[in-house]
Amino acid sequence: MALSIRQLKYFIATAEYGQVSQAAVNQNISQSAITAAIKDLESSVGVPLFSRTTQGMELTASGRQFLSHAYEILSKIDEAMHLNFIDSDIQGELVVAATYTVIGYFLPLHIERMRRLFPKIRVQLYEMNRDAIEEGLLTNRYDMSVLLTSNIMNPLITTETLVGSVRRLWVPAQHHLLKYDAVGLQEVAQEPYIMLTVDEAAQSALKYWSKTPYQPNVILRTSSVEAVRSMVANNQGVAILSDMVHRPWSLEGRRIETITVQDQIPAMDIGLGWRAGRALTPAMQAFRSYFQQAFGTPGAPSTKPARSSPSLGGSD
Known part of the structure; x- marks a missing residue:
């Protein structure tokens, strides 16, 4: 039996929640549908992916290895479903600073997609703390930054929040x-x-x-x-x-x-930053446009194709 996107989604939900019942709620489907999908998936790959215990569903060694591939497969599908038609001929250098959390958990996937979409843009990436990033943006050491916009209070820095993480x-x-x-x-x-x-x-x-x-x-x-x-x-x-x-x-x-x-806790906002009033270069505009489209933020470029170009998609 061929693998399906549905099976992969149900498998990932069960792996993340550790309970068929919770995975069913997350996927808005019945528990029996989750159970049947996982059974069919295990039959297709030929190995058990979970150990059934009184506490729930625990991944086997094969299950953990398969989970890594499942994440990658769904990521590629998501990328293919969110085509971007920004002009890939834009060229130039872009110096980008990012904070620890952003580099560790958010940015690498997008840098890789950017490099495929804009092969003529050379991105130099630096990891810095917020103070160093603000100083670097104001002195033009860095063109743009990807950082926790919820931490920025400096009125001389323009920020654009892309996503809030609960x-x-x-x-x-x-x-x-x-x-x-x-x-x-x-x-x-x-x-x-x-x-x-x-x-x-x-x-x-x-x-x-x-x-x-x-x-x-x-x-x-x-x-x-x-x-x-x-x-x-x-x-x-x-x-x-x-x-x-x-x-x-x-x-x-x-x-x-x-x-x-239950208490009111603000989300962790991730987004872009640059020196207020600075005219954006074509490379900076491309960088900004990529993220605007990837996260559906206001000002995202039209997806009307001007030419064929590599695809990219949303993120985490």
């Missing part, structure tokens, strides 16, 4: 708070808390905590997202981080679940 509570598998569909910061404050510090994450967290009578019980501050992931997965504490950096498994292969937080 922040949720991360907990280990079988954590007692998983019995709730949503929790408040009052409940979170009673748990040991792992505080991420990179890209001003701690400052962002304290802004929304300060609006409540509660405060996090911080047992560790770290600049490493992987450290947070491992600490949470190994039942050492909880954390509130964005969906963009969430992965359902730690490096040790332990599961990390997420829970919606």
Whole structure:
């Protein structure tokens, strides 16, 4: 039996949620349809992809390997379905600065697509913190930046938000708070808390905590997202981080679940930045137009084809 997009979507949902019931809710389909699709998929690939346990569905070693391919297949399909017809003959140099989180979890895929779409544009990429990026934009050291626009307050920097990534509570598998569909910061404050510090994450967290009578019980501050992931997965504490950096498994292969937080927590906004008033070069315009179309932001160029060009699509 040939693989189908539907099977891959149901497989990924089950792998990410670890429960057929939750995957069914996510995909707006019956549990029996999820179960049948996974059974057919396992029959097609010839190996078991999940171990069925009392706690739910756990990926086998083959399942984890297949998950990587499934993500890649759906990404390519998404790319093919979102064709872009911006003139690929644009040429020039573009110096782009990006923050740690953006480079680690958002930008590489788009840089690769940009290079295929605009082979004559040479992109120089630098990782910098927000202060260094702002200074570099104002002195024309960098043409543009991709960063957390929610952190930018400088009126001399023009920003354009592309996407907002919701922040949720991360907990280990079988954590007692998983019995709730949503929790408040009052409940979170009673748990040991792992505080991420990179890209001003701690400052962002304290802004929304300060609006409540509660405060996090911080047992560790770290600049490493992987450290947070491992600490949470190994039942050492909880954390509130964005969906963009969430992965359902730690490096040790332990599961990390997420829970919606009832209190008002701002999303982590990712977007572009450049010096206010600066005239955009053709390369800068192409860079901006790519992201506008990829994320459907206002001002995106028309998709009326002027010539044949490589395809690109949306993102995470």
